[in-house]
Amino acid sequence: MKSHASDRIKIPQGFWTGLHQLGIAASDVACKARLPLAIITEPVVTTAQYFAIWQAYSDLVGDTANAIIKLATVFEASQYPPSVLATYHARDYRDALYRMARYKQLCPPESLRIAENKEHCTIDLGWLNTDQSGPSMLVGITLAFLLELGRRGTGQPLTAQCVKFTHEMGDIKSLEAFFGCRIQIGATCNQLTLHRSDLLRPFVSYNEELLEILTPALDQSLYEQQSSRSITETVKWIMKRSLTAGRPDIQTIANELGMSHRTLQRRLAEENTSFKHLLTKSRQEKAREYLADPSLDIKEVAFLIGYEDQNSFYRAFRFWEDDTPANWRTDYLNKA
Structure with a gap:
């Protein structure tokens, strides 16, 4: 781990x-x-x-x-x-x-x-x-x-x-x-x-006064935590947990970060990367992680990293690794 x-x-x-x-x-x-x-x-x-x-x-x-x-x-x-x-x-x-x-x-x-x-x-x-x-x-x-x-x-x-x-x-x-x-x-x-x-449904336990105390403190702690990591790390983290819901778009990620998609593009450019590049890297890294688990079949792996059909995943994986998912898994498990 x-x-x-x-x-x-x-x-x-x-x-x-x-x-x-x-x-x-x-x-x-x-x-x-x-x-x-x-x-x-x-x-x-x-x-x-x-x-x-x-x-x-x-x-x-x-x-x-x-x-x-x-x-x-x-x-x-x-x-x-x-x-x-x-x-x-x-x-x-x-x-x-x-x-x-x-x-x-x-x-x-x-x-x-x-x-x-x-x-x-x-x-x-x-x-x-x-x-x-x-x-x-x-x-x-x-x-x-x-x-x-x-x-x-x-x-x-x-x-x-x-x-x-x-x-x-x-x-x-x-x-x-x-x-x-x-x-x-x-x-x-x-x-x-x-x-x-x-x-x-409304909450009978709703307490506006308490929320006015808790929310700013929690948001500040969250802001400090997110500020401690680069925008690249943060975007990749959000992407990886979003892949099973389909291919994440830049507007969705930007909304989660509380910024416009133009600001997100600029911040990523400042770190010499792009949204498209990070999405590709996130999918590649998660594909390796899932293929290392023999309990998952390859169709499931394709779905888990946001591909709607297996053929698209095969083409992408061959481009990333110059190998098929099945061969990569076999080689990985033999070396483990």
Whole structure:
């Protein structure tokens, strides 16, 4: 797993409080994860350690599905960190979800991408600063909490429309009862699909005064974080987490960065690159990453990096690597 200069994750104290309410000692989790007990009082860890903590919780509880449901519903609002409080006290469900996706950047490694169409709202889960996906437990709790947030905020028993997971999640019937919809296992992505009409529901927990305090502080922290990396790094990061939704365009990326597409073009030119070049590099790097995973077939890889048909992906890959995807994968796996 690759390390990163900003690969430092702070675990909120509410996490350990929640585990205690479920009868699980923080010390047992630390020992199971083979980490020092100091992480309980000074919980700043790397991505690898963070994943190990979630895997340890999963191993201690047993069935993944039931562990997801228990932890998603046990947290009280008083235990939420500021970034989550700003979503719980949002104006409505849409505002809450977009705040969650925005402020998730302050507390990696999870990354959320939201897309809306006529009737649906899909939320895809990705990862920051790592080429590996997190444990099934972390994937499940992240998507489950997004629905739980809507239920708590609106005071209504909301249900999802569809949930997709790439890996096994334990007792699927329990998860289907929690989400109120069918669960698809073995999908190409981890995704929560909501009824778009639910996004209009107001939050009974809306607190304008508190948001006026939290929002500027969180936005400033986010600005400082983004300013610490080059525009090239930032654009590539956004591109990579956007590829499964199709080929990202410059206006969409610019909007996410809060600037015009002309300003983005100028900033990239100042760093001696271009939007087109970064998109190509992002696709090439993600293609290598996905092809290194033998569980993904080549059609899936093409889709995951934004190609609508396999032939276009084949032509692009031969141009990048002077080889076919299948041959590249065989050579890579033989050397591994």
